[in-house]
Amino acid sequence: MRVYLSADIEGMAGITAWEEGRKSHPDYGEFRRRMTAEVAAACEGASAAGATAITVKDAHGTARNLLAEELPRPTRLIRGWSGHPFGMVQELDESYDACLFVGYHARAGAGGNPLAHTMSSMKVAEVRINDEPVSEYRIHAWAAELVGVPVAFVSGDRTLCEEVARVQPATRTFATKWGEGASQHSLHPVEAREGIRTTVTEALTGDVAAARLPLPNRFVLEVDLKSHAAAYHKSFYPGAKQAGPHSVRLETDDYFEVLRALLFLI
Numbered sequence: 001m002r003v004y005l006s007a008d009i010e011g012m013a014g015i016t017a018w019e020e021g022r023k024s025h026p027d028y029g030e031f032r033r034r035m036t037a038e039v040a041a042a043c044e045g046a047s048a049a050g051a052t053a054i055t056v057k058d059a060h061g062t063a064r065n066l067l068a069e070e071l072p073r074p075t076r077l078i079r080g081w082s083g084h085p086f087g088m089v090q091e092l093d094e095s096y097d098a099c100l101f102v103g104y105h106a107r108a109g110a111g112g113n114p115l116a117h118t119m120s121s122m123k124v125a126e127v128r129i130n131d132e133p134v135s136e137y138r139i140h141a142w143a144a145e146l147v148g149v150p151v152a153f154v155s156g157d158r159t160l161c162e163e164v165a166r167v168q169p170a171t172r173t174f175a176t177k178w179g180e181g182a183s184q185h186s187l188h189p190v191e192a193r194e195g196i197r198t199t200v201t202e203a204l205t206g207d208v209a210a211a212r213l214p215l216p217n218r219f220v221l222e223v224d225l226k227s228h229a230a231a232y233h234k235s236f237y238p239g240a241k242q243a244g245p246h247s248v249r250l251e252t253d254d255y256f257e258v259l260r261a262l263l264f265l266i
């Protein structure tokens, strides 16, 4: 079984403030190790379920957070960003049997995590597809669907896990924490890792194929940018239109075009 794991940091147990995920801040080391440990736990859970190949995409910020020495073999790690529209699932293809998303978080506009955002906390107020606000989970689960790979497992904050349960109940989730205002109530890091490890094993030994997220036939993408000047500028992207002072809209029946647009609109 070939497994692809995409890892973010804002859904890891405990992390509460932006600077804790920023390389230049003294607290970053603690949360980089926490991120590595949760990813390692997911890899161990996958191996226990029979995974023979595990590709890990570091998908936070610089994409140079995970400590490769501390991941179990036979993990292969993708660091940095290629610039491919698949973004957080870069290099995912038909050869994989399942995806795992670890450390994912609530979408922009949702609350439930002081670090809720979609793609860019600095630039984006909300991303909607077909009138529904979407998270990074949804954007990348549909990318995975383009190559026919189910998202078998998602961990992160409780608000995200509730979104996943609503749109694809066959995807197993594990909530590490919940947020209230600027605060975060978190599981003990060891408990979070144990939960991730065992839930990943259960997910990969269950009905993985049921966890595919069907793609709509048509997409109306709307990105609300925090800067009205940016919305004006980005509205000149081919096929895009300005839909309001802060809003850019693009309609297509090809989801790859949505991913390509997100790369340039944000």
Ligand SMILES: [Zn+2]
Pocket: 008, 009, 010, 105, 117, 119, 136
């Ligand atoms: Zn993120």
